[in-house]
Structure formats: C-alpha cells, structure tokens
Amino acid sequence: MQVLSVTSEIFPLIKTGGLADVTGALPKALTRFGISTRTLVPAYRPLRALIRDCPPLIEFEDLLGETASLYAVEIEGLELFLLDAPALFDRPGGPYIADNGHDHPDNWRRFAVLCLAAAEIAAGSLPGWQPDLVHTHDWQTALTSVYMREMDCKVPVVLTIHNLAFQGQFSSSLLSSIGLPPSVFSTECLEYYGDICYLKGGLMTADIITAVSPTYAREILTARFGMGLEGVLAARRSKLWGIVNGIDTEIWDPLQDPHLFARFDQKTISLKRLNKMELQNSFGLNNDDGPLFAAVTRLTWQKGMDMLAEAADEIIHGGGKLIILGQGDHEIEEQLKAVADRYPGRMAVQIGYDEETAHRLHGGADSVIQPSRFEPCGLTQLYALRYGCVPVVARTGGLAETIIDANDAALSAKAATGFQFHPVTTEGLRHALRRALHAYASPKEWRRLQIQAMRANYSWERSAEQYANLYGNLVKQPVVRKNPPARRLLS
Incomplete structure (x- = not known):
C-alpha cells in the first residue's frame, strides 16, 4: 500500500x-x-x-x-x-x-x-x-x-x-x-x-x-x-x-540516549541520579536529596503553566526543585521567571526549546509535570515513563489515557505509573504535587513507581x-x- x-x-x-x-x-x-x-x-x-x-x-x-x-x-x-x-x-x-x-x-x-x-x-x-x-x-x-x-x-x-x-x-x-x-x-x-x-x-x-x-x-x-x-x-x-x-522508542531510549550523562535501564536505574546531579549543576540548582521536578512544554494557558507558576511554591516548600523548559505566551514566561527569581538554587526557567535539553530533563528529573487544561494526547508523559520520570498530569485527554494514577488500588496492584488530578485547578495541581512529594519520601515506593513507569509500552x-x-x-x-x-x- x-x-x-x-x-x-x-x-x-x-x-x-x-x-x-x-x-x-x-x-x-x-x-x-x-x-x-x-x-x-x-x-x-x-x-x-x-x-x-x-x-x-x-x-x-x-x-x-x-x-x-x-x-x-x-x-x-x-x-x-x-x-x-x-x-x-x-x-x-x-x-x-x-x-x-x-x-x-x-x-x-x-x-x-x-x-x-x-x-x-x-x-x-x-x-x-x-x-x-x-x-x-x-x-x-x-x-x-x-x-x-x-x-x-x-x-x-x-x-x-x-x-x-x-x-x-x-x-x-x-x-x-x-x-x-x-x-x-x-x-x-x-x-x-x-x-x-x-x-x-x-x-x-x-x-x-x-x-x-x-x-x-x-x-x-x-x-x-x-x-x-x-x-x-x-x-x-x-x-x-x-x-x-x-513514541519512537529508538530515539527515546535511556539505555542508548547520546544526550545523557549516564545511560540506564530498569536494572540500572540507580544511575539516573548521576544525570540528576549533572542537570542540577548545569542549571545552577542545589545538589541536595530533594526531588527534581521538570516541565517540558509550551508555556501557555492550555498547558496550565499559569497554574504551575502559582503552585511552584508547593514544590519548593516541600523540599523539591523545579526546571521549566519551553516558550509561549510572554505573560506566562515572565510570570514563571519571576517565581524562579524568588527561589534561586531551587527553580530555573529556560525560555525556548532544545531537543538535547529535553532528553536530559527526562533522563535526570524525578518527575515531569503536565497540568494541561486539555491535552489531545501528549507525548511528554510517554517520554517521561520511558525514562522512569514519574508524571504528574491533569486528568484529561491522552493524559488520562496513558497515566495510571497512584491511588491505593493501583499501588496495591503494582500498576500505578504517576499522579492524576481533577478538577484541573491550581488547588488540584497542588494536591497532586503534595502526593508526589509524599511518595518520593518513601524510596521504596518511588522506585516501584519508576519501574512500573518504565515497563509501560507506548511504542x-x-x-x-x-x-x-x-x-x-x-x-x-x-x-x-x-x-x-x-x-x-x-x-
């Protein structure tokens, strides 16, 4: 044909x-x-x-x-x-x-x-x-x-x-x-x-x-x-x-990715921390044990990035750090940069899109955030799964299709791959971030989420x-x- x-x-x-x-x-x-x-x-x-x-x-x-x-x-x-x-x-x-x-x-x-x-x-x-x-x-x-x-x-x-x-x-x-x-x-x-x-x-x-x-x-x-x-x-x-x-599983493969400082798979996922350290150093963030969140997206209302600007303090006060990569609405760009200025060493914003940096963020961050108000499919969360980067997503469109929420039943069944939130509001996002921070505080639970995420097949x-x-x-x-x-x- x-x-x-x-x-x-x-x-x-x-x-x-x-x-x-x-x-x-x-x-x-x-x-x-x-x-x-x-x-x-x-x-x-x-x-x-x-x-x-x-x-x-x-x-x-x-x-x-x-x-x-x-x-x-x-x-x-x-x-x-x-x-x-x-x-x-x-x-x-x-x-x-x-x-x-x-x-x-x-x-x-x-x-x-x-x-x-x-x-x-x-x-x-x-x-x-x-x-x-x-x-x-x-x-x-x-x-x-x-x-x-x-x-x-x-x-x-x-x-x-x-x-x-x-x-x-x-x-x-x-x-x-x-x-x-x-x-x-x-x-x-x-x-x-x-x-x-x-x-x-x-x-x-x-x-x-x-x-x-x-x-x-x-x-x-x-x-x-x-x-x-x-x-x-x-x-x-x-x-x-x-x-x-x-997704193209040859291009997005943490074991073969030329953009990563350290390559890894499910068995060697502990090497992911080396990418995290390299990433934090390159963005001028503190190299402590707190979770590193990332957002790789257009900085627009549709993608909910105004909500992330309002909820970013939830991550910082919870001991985490945040890197944002993207471009979009000038007002939202400025809003995010203003928040980052309040938290030096804890938050960084890079305006623009760069394929290599996107790979490095998936390879080094602990979690990726997608608070989209609507999302036809979304690919970022699929790349994140492949790299053991636990997604925090709004329950809409393809995000709802592809991420299994870490509720009690899914955790017991060892099927959870991330965190969903609804309604899609700033408070809903804050609640999901608190859940992710709580899960990260239990290394065994977090590692299980990472492995389950990497097992998901969205080729x-x-x-x-x-x-x-x-x-x-x-x-x-x-x-x-x-x-x-x-x-x-x-x-």
Whole structure:
C-alpha cells in the first residue's frame, strides 16, 4: 500500500511540537504492515540544503499563482517529498510564526499551496507514482481533501486532529484566492461563522477522522472541548476514531540516549541520579536529596503553566526543585521567571526549546509535570515513563489515557505509573504535587513507581496496527504484518 502523508512539520527536520514527532515516527511503524509512506512537507529555509544538488521530480507552474518544484529526499528512514516554493517558504522565522512573534500574514496562502500540491499528487500528477490513500494532519493540510473532491479524485483521505484549538480560520473574501468555487462556501464544507475554516473543510470531506486519543475523541464532541466544531464532529461521529499516539522508542531510549550523562535501564536505574546531579549543576540548582521536578512544554494557558507558576511554591516548600523548559505566551514566561527569581538554587526557567535539553530533563528529573487544561494526547508523559520520570498530569485527554494514577488500588496492584488530578485547578495541581512529594519520601515506593513507569509500552506497535487496519478498510486491501511484534508488557 502506498500512502501520501501531508504535514507542515516532521521530526527530525522541522519541529515545533508533537505533530512532528508523530509524522516522523508513524511512517516507520507502518512499514511492518506492508505500508510505504511518502511524506510531503514544505521546503522551509533550513531544509533547502537537502535539495541543492537534486533534480526536481516535477515543476508546478501555477499553484495559486506560485511556481514550485517537487523533490524526493530520503533521510533517516523517511521518504520525503519537499515542496520548494521559495516565495512562500524560504524565509526567516518558524513554520507558522515570523521573527516578530506574529503569524506569517500569508499562512492562508502558504498552506493552501501545500494542500493543492498534495491534491495534484494524489490525482496522479507525479509520473510513475500515485498513492492508494492520503493522510493529512491538522488545519495546515486539511484543505487537501477539499481540493481532491473538487478534482473528483477518489483516493480516500484520513485526517488526524492533533489539536482542535488550531483551525485555520480566515476571511471568506479569500475563497477565490485559494482557487475554490463559491459552492464550497457552505455549511457542508468551508463556511464557519461567516469565514472559511480549513479544518472544517477537511472534517467535512475526509473519509475518516482520527483524534490522537480515544478520550480526546469523546471530549471534542462536547461544547467544552469542541472549540465550536462539536456540531460538525457530531454529524460525522460514525467516521471519528480515537487512536493514542506512540513514541519512537529508538530515539527515546535511556539505555542508548547520546544526550545523557549516564545511560540506564530498569536494572540500572540507580544511575539516573548521576544525570540528576549533572542537570542540577548545569542549571545552577542545589545538589541536595530533594526531588527534581521538570516541565517540558509550551508555556501557555492550555498547558496550565499559569497554574504551575502559582503552585511552584508547593514544590519548593516541600523540599523539591523545579526546571521549566519551553516558550509561549510572554505573560506566562515572565510570570514563571519571576517565581524562579524568588527561589534561586531551587527553580530555573529556560525560555525556548532544545531537543538535547529535553532528553536530559527526562533522563535526570524525578518527575515531569503536565497540568494541561486539555491535552489531545501528549507525548511528554510517554517520554517521561520511558525514562522512569514519574508524571504528574491533569486528568484529561491522552493524559488520562496513558497515566495510571497512584491511588491505593493501583499501588496495591503494582500498576500505578504517576499522579492524576481533577478538577484541573491550581488547588488540584497542588494536591497532586503534595502526593508526589509524599511518595518520593518513601524510596521504596518511588522506585516501584519508576519501574512500573518504565515497563509501560507506548511504542507505535499497537497504534500503527490500528492505523493500518483503518487504511486497509478504506482501500479494500488486506493488511499483513511483515514481522512479529515485540511483546507488549503493559497497555
């Protein structure tokens, strides 16, 4: 089976969040089921060196008035199509945000061009290759299926929602500029409160919609989590599936991780303390016996980081320390830095994201905190489990799916892997932190939590099989497992 995946980011080439990790890992996991994936991604400025000496596969003379070239590149086991449209993608800043901190003003055009190129490929414009299925991700690529249907392209489409809060909503006056007829400006396609909505168009035209956890798939049908699209999703409920994300267990492996000062596994987890000491030294924190908490996340309201700023003193007064890595809302960044200034030697904040530091934090911290108000899946808690870094999480979305709360029953059954809290409030977070501090005070109990966390298996194995079966049903093609799976220790 040949699949075209369309995404705005992919690890290890370009990453702003978990979307890149998923689009980079899922194609590799699907090969076990006889599925070959080629991923279309824009040739952003940092990626143009990859195509410098390559001949283009095809030239697009008019993609919404833009010229573009398509290149094939293979890197780290990924087969990629890079869409080189210099006027749109060869610029400073990130994939979505310019150097001034604001969205690129032409994001509506940039990602419409990406979607139109994907639709052209799906319809057979590439000599010698046409996909059996197209897999799109979030609003940036959701318009692909709208273009395909307008071309009468019958190739089935799967759309994955990674975060419903980002929808690609733009003025209806742009409809003709993205090459679509007035007929799609209706409640059955793009129209959304008088505007056009790329994500809504994808939701209405995709054959299957997936959310990145079963809990999130249920939550987005409600007004609280549906972000205004709950009615659209309810109308397509029979096409909505929840499949929890996995992680790349080769990249996130504490026994092989090149970023760690000391590598370890379940049997040698005592070496984790060496990473903790190195981490505390590098961040200027006291090297005492207290627990080290970490947060690796966007510093936003959604992620609950304003609540962590208010509850950080619970950790400090309980004898712990805290390191925060991330960037986001300026106000929350300043709030966290102000708290850190009050607790020198006990709390540190690093604004920005760095992959190596993220690995070091998981490898050295005792606990990772994720107080998200909503969380479609979350990958940080899965990385934390792998590294024996006990998660403290809000009971929502994928966090609720993947962390087993350390209540009395779970502790007795030796199944607990972390601490959940609900309601998702500052006081709820404080209570969870007190529970974690209390558990840490018992070395035997804490070590058991660490080992149980490391035994949890959230590789892509089972989730990839679910995607493979969805694909197979859509293209009426049986899915055959090519290699025997590794034994799953804990669901």
